[in-house]
Amino acid sequence: MDEGDHVYTLKWYQGIDEFYRWTPLETPEIKTFPIEHFTVDPRASRRGHVFIQNVTVNAGGSYRCEVSGEAPYFKTSFGTGYMTVVDLPDSVPSINTKDREPYKLHQEVDITCTSRDAQPAPTLSFYLNQQPWEGEEQVVVNSSSGLQTAIKTIRIEVLPGLAEEGVLQVKCVAAHPDLYWESNERNFSVDLPEFYHHRPPSSASQGVLPYSGETSSCCCSLVLITLTVFTAGVILR
The missing domain is CATH 2.60.40.10 (Immunoglobulins)
Known part of the structure; x- marks a missing residue:
């Protein structure tokens, strides 16, 4: 339709099913048609604005609005959109x-x-x-x-x-x-x-005697040196 054209009829479809029609020159202006997945509230709907309620998850899908102008040309325009319906869980997981x-x-x-x-x-x-x-x-x-x-x-x-x-x-x-x-x-x-439940102190659990820090360090170094010498001996043989 061109700007300034008067509306002869406006229709809403879900898929191929028409569920709403607005015809300004007829009485009543608004007509609704039964559809399975929702109902139209004609009191809350006006012209091209449609209010639907009692929506089920199957109401999602393709929607089309089709507008036709008055005589003599009856020019027709349409727009489409996709609606997704989300039904949230009623309880926690x-x-x-x-x-x-x-x-x-x-x-x-x-x-x-x-x-x-x-x-x-x-x-x-x-x-x-x-x-x-x-x-x-x-x-x-x-x-x-x-x-x-x-x-x-x-x-x-x-x-x-x-x-x-x-x-x-x-x-x-x-x-x-x-x-x-x-x-x-x-x-x-x-x-x-x-x-x-009753773990002993970590030092005792590892079998380390409670020497002072300085003596423990010396003892530990001695062990490392001994291991190194032993390993070298194996390699030389």
Whole structure:
């Protein structure tokens, strides 16, 4: 249409389905048509501005606005756009495992994070003792409702450095960029041997006698010299 042309009719489509029509010269001016994935509120809609509600995830897709001018030419113009509908999870991600607590040192444990009923599924990330921890590739499961469930699993070998004071702290974050961020944390108990609960001073545990600093330095140097001489002797032979 050219600037200054009067509107004969304006129509809105989702895909090929018309759901809204504005015809200024008719009564009523606004007509709406049933569509499966949302409803139009005619009271909140005006001319080319359409208000839709009760939107489902399947309302996403291609939309087209078509405008026709009055007689005698009935010139027609149209514009298209794509709408994405995001359905955010209703709850924080859950953290679960089939392995029974308390864990043993060097035991391998599988821990799973799940975020349910979203579209699209959020991205899941693991943190172990507040540090990022890579896991298996995220799995997305589709449901008949059109919503998705995200699942991610990590496998951990319970090492002494990961379970200080007998606790393994696991955190899972579910996120949509700029839209959604939720996390959940869970502490898992680890059965540490008595040795880790009552460690003797580090010098005694290494078998070093409590000499003064100067004498210890001399003793240590003597050991290094002895080792060097022994090695040289082996090479010469």
